[in-house]
Amino acid sequence: MKTPFGSPDFFQAFSDKRSWEPGWMADFRKDSWNRFAALPQTKIKDEKWRFSPRARFGYSNCDQLTDSPKSTTLEGKSSEQVIFESFDQAILDHPNLLSILPSLTGPKLGSDATFLLGSSFSESGFIFKAKKNYKEEEPFICKHFAPKQNHSLFQQNIVIVEPFAEVTLIEYFDSEDQSSTGVLSNLSHIQLGEGAKLNRVVVQRLNSHSTFNHLEKVELGRNAQFTNVSLQLGSAQTRVESRGDIIGDAGEFNNYSLSLGRNNQLFDQRTIQHHIAPHGKSNLLFKNALLDNSKAIFSGLIKVDPAAQHTDSFQTNRNLLLSKKAEADSLPGLEILANEVKCSHGATTSKIDEQELFYLQSRGISKSIAEKLIVLGFFEDIIGQVSNVDLVESLRDEVSQFFNT
Amino acid sequence: MIKPSNIEIDREKGNFHYPTSKYAFDAGVGLSEDVVKYISGVKNEQDWILDFRLKAHSIFEKKPMPTHWASRDLENIDFDVIRYYLAQGQQPSRTWDEVPDDIKKTFERLGIPEQERKFLAGVEAQFDSEAAYSRMKEDLEKEGVIFVGSTEGLRDYPEIFKKWFGKVIPTSDNKFSALNSAVFSGGSFIYVPPGVKLAQPLQAYFRINAENFGQFERTLIIADEGSEITYMEGCTAPKFETSTLHSAVVELVALKGAKIQYITVQNWSNNVFNLVTKRAMAEEEAEVRWIDCNIGSRLTMKYPGVILKGRKARGEVLSIALANDGQHQDTGAKMVHAASETTSNVIAKSVSIGQGRSSYRGLVQIPGHLEHCKNNTECDALLINSDSQTDTYPAIAIQGNENSVQHEASVSKVSAEQIFYMQQRGLNQAEAMSLYVNGFVNDLIREFPMEYSVELKRLIDLEMEGSVG
Numbered sequence: 001m002k003t004p005f006g007s008p009d010f011f012q013a014f015s016d017k018r019s020w021e022p023g024w025m026a027d028f029r030k031d032s033w034n035r036f037a038a039l040p041q042t043k044i045k046d047e048k049w050r051f052s053p054r055a056r057f058g059y060s061n062c063d064q065l066t067d068s069p070k071s072t073t074l075e076g077k078s079s080e081q082v083i084f085e086s087f088d089q090a091i092l093d094h095p096n097l098l099s100i101l102p103s104l105t106g107p108k109l110g111s112d113a114t115f116l117l118g119s120s121f122s123e124s125g126f127i128f129k130a131k132k133n134y135k136e137e138e139p140f141i142c143k144h145f146a147p148k149q150n151h152s153l154f155q156q157n158i159v160i161v162e163p164f165a166e167v168t169l170i171e172y173f174d175s176e177d178q179s180s181t182g183v184l185s186n187l188s189h190i191q192l193g194e195g196a197k198l199n200r201v202v203v204q205r206l207n208s209h210s211t212f213n214h215l216e217k218v219e220l221g222r223n224a225q226f227t228n229v230s231l232q233l234g235s236a237q238t239r240v241e242s243r244g245d246i247i248g249d250a251g252e253f254n255n256y257s258l259s260l261g262r263n264n265q266l267f268d269q270r271t272i273q274h275h276i277a278p279h280g281k282s283n284l285l286f287k288n289a290l291l292d293n294s295k296a297i298f299s300g301l302i303k304v305d306p307a308a309q310h311t312d313s314f315q316t317n318r319n320l321l322l323s324k325k326a327e328a329d330s331l332p333g334l335e336i337l338a339n340e341v342k343c344s345h346g347a348t349t350s351k352i353d354e355q356e357l358f359y360l361q362s363r364g365i366s367k368s369i370a371e372k373l374i375v376l377g378f379f380e381d382i383i384g385q386v387s388n389v390d391l392v393e394s395l396r397d398e399v400s401q402f403f404n405t
Numbered sequence: 406m407i408k409p410s411n412i413e414i415d416r417e418k419g420n421f422h423y424p425t426s427k428y429a430f431d432a433g434v435g436l437s438e439d440v441v442k443y444i445s446g447v448k449n450e451q452d453w454i455l456d457f458r459l460k461a462h463s464i465f466e467k468k469p470m471p472t473h474w475a476s477r478d479l480e481n482i483d484f485d486v487i488r489y490y491l492a493q494g495q496q497p498s499r500t501w502d503e504v505p506d507d508i509k510k511t512f513e514r515l516g517i518p519e520q521e522r523k524f525l526a527g528v529e530a531q532f533d534s535e536a537a538y539s540r541m542k543e544d545l546e547k548e549g550v551i552f553v554g555s556t557e558g559l560r561d562y563p564e565i566f567k568k569w570f571g572k573v574i575p576t577s578d579n580k581f582s583a584l585n586s587a588v589f590s591g592g593s594f595i596y597v598p599p600g601v602k603l604a605q606p607l608q609a610y611f612r613i614n615a616e617n618f619g620q621f622e623r624t625l626i627i628a629d630e631g632s633e634i635t636y637m638e639g640c641t642a643p644k645f646e647t648s649t650l651h652s653a654v655v656e657l658v659a660l661k662g663a664k665i666q667y668i669t670v671q672n673w674s675n676n677v678f679n680l681v682t683k684r685a686m687a688e689e690e691a692e693v694r695w696i697d698c699n700i701g702s703r704l705t706m707k708y709p710g711v712i713l714k715g716r717k718a719r720g721e722v723l724s725i726a727l728a729n730d731g732q733h734q735d736t737g738a739k740m741v742h743a744a745s746e747t748t749s750n751v752i753a754k755s756v757s758i759g760q761g762r763s764s765y766r767g768l769v770q771i772p773g774h775l776e777h778c779k780n781n782t783e784c785d786a787l788l789i790n791s792d793s794q795t796d797t798y799p800a801i802a803i804q805g806n807e808n809s810v811q812h813e814a815s816v817s818k819v820s821a822e823q824i825f826y827m828q829q830r831g832l833n834q835a836e837a838m839s840l841y842v843n844g845f846v847n848d849l850i851r852e853f854p855m856e857y858s859v860e861l862k863r864l865i866d867l868e869m870e871g872s873v874g
Contacts (some may be wrong), residue, residue, distance in 0.1 A: 013511040045473050119488060306792060319803070324773050327804040334797040334818045339788035347801055350809035 003059035032119035048110030051329040066147035076140035084130040090127040107243035109270040125155035130165040139168040144312035163193040175207035185213040192224035206234040222248030229258040237266040250374035253282040261294025275308035290326035300329035315345040432490035457836040461586030468580040551596040558594025573656035592622030597632040606635035628663035657685035673701040689715030710739030713747035728761030737766035757793035764796040773804030784814035
């Protein structure tokens, strides 16, 4: 991959700047960067990048890193029971929490380069840890801000929910101005202990020139429950890689996402639901509504290991094409190695139902508003997954506003 | 409980072969330009065919194995130990009496001639590289139907076949289509004149008799405007110690309003690599239907496709796969929509038994300038034992707001309640299981011609034997 970040001088300068870090952190960065430098040439034919205009996700336009401490801001009740700190602060306060970094592998769904660059150059992001039995209904909020023109920003988040804790986390991704073309690469490691519950909401509203790499790996312990609701609204191109590993007996992984594409927007989504332990449940629903020249790629895999008997796993991708030039590519996959399972996937791609449109128009609603209403309805079963009523209302507004601008 | 166990199928009936020294023409082992030239020389081919073969050979050498997505088992194919051409030197015989005695014996043991002579209009049986016996009813010939081998087709009817030869599947399509284009021999070339509707199916049997022999037949069927044809092929091979390669190329051309139905029942022994490229082109209002049943082979990779080139063309793939211990059935379908108002339908059912693995791999493509195109894909997988495996890897690329596609796949296991119900009615567990599997694929089997569906049910019963208990 062609990027100034691959030059030894660039890395040396970065290391010098961060010489205050503990030695093991410096070693981890060095090791990650060496692995990045040793990555083989990208292959033309790579199943993990099928249908994707890969060049759009490169770092060739970036020559600097944004190190503004403002790029992650946190809001939430602090207490004895919870740690919620920015990445840099945590290096000083909770080095033991970060020391797991070298053992983390990321989603491994194609963006090895972004994963290794993120491991080498992260200066922001957050660390969240909810201690055992801690329950809080009030959400914890993290706001991420996109880098400046020709800058890249690498963020690393660690989320640990200890046994029987129940929390909600909301992450916003925003641009401060409407013209900068930076690349924001955000890497999350989420671990849920026995019986832990995490509800996570992601709202991405970057400006229409940004590139967004959103990588996450979720590990679920016994009886743990993870629900993710993701709204991908902004950016020029977004690559989502999401892995859910059900490691403990009867873990439950739910992943819901909506994307609203306009102009030349590209949403490249790669997911895996990996059932390692028995009695697990997983449900995935990705909905894309595409206007103008926008394009969505959905590539999902349900993998059931031989030991993961009694698994229930579902995966659905629905695409609504609203223009002649919009494109939806769907690669729903199953790899089933156990026989006592219920697994299915479905993928559909179609346009707005003429009759629904006619019905609304016959009630005096203009065609453009009717279309908007239908799209909002199409997204309702994603937004409706959020349990907090106020939040649901504000998410509806988000989508509706994006449609208006 | 259902426990995995080894299944031994009786293939002994057809398990015999001849020493390779008996063949009049033998291109030796391994592949080189000389082998390609030798094959072309034996067949006395025109220069353009030799050029076509040599070009294909160089493409084959350059192309990588498709292992970036496909099974790594492909790497176990040793191209240097395979025999690429073996023939007894005889021309296709028109009457049964002309067929040499030992070959006749082979077919008699297979049980082909006595049945087929009664029922079938035309039979062409391929014994290793060349067609040994082919027969056509006179009235078919009178109607102008051409049914010949690939060598005769290109030699005697170039004005008909040259135009389409290698056009639906270009040589460089994949490594194995290039290999076939370099060393092809045998297969069927069929032309059905405008408006001729064949009431009875044409048939071909392919059989590998020599060890380490690769079979590379080439089939081209052209159905002219408004004609209709059904073609059936069956494949078998005796058991050998080492693996064998079958790599065919089948091209179908359905001109305006024509209908082609192509039926395959593949029951190679389970050390055959079955790597086949099959594709059809459907012009305006034409209809192509692939019915594909894979029971044998070690690894099958076969994705029959239809390019829907003319308005209102229709493509359909019905596929049944049975994967037993040591087998990987990697099958599927490709539907490329290239005109408005085209429709396609794919129904695939697979059964994995023991440690067998069945995969569905598909492609549906609709570009944005088209309108009113529709695709429906359904994949159902049944897992019999706890270490059976099934995969589904469809790829659906859709543009534009005037088209619609739907894809659905599900995986299930044999329902204990239903087995219990049948046992309660006096069936033993194995019979109940057999009945269940037959029920699972029944709605597809009904689409097969009668003699094939009976045969299929019997084959499924055989495969299921011993898989339970």
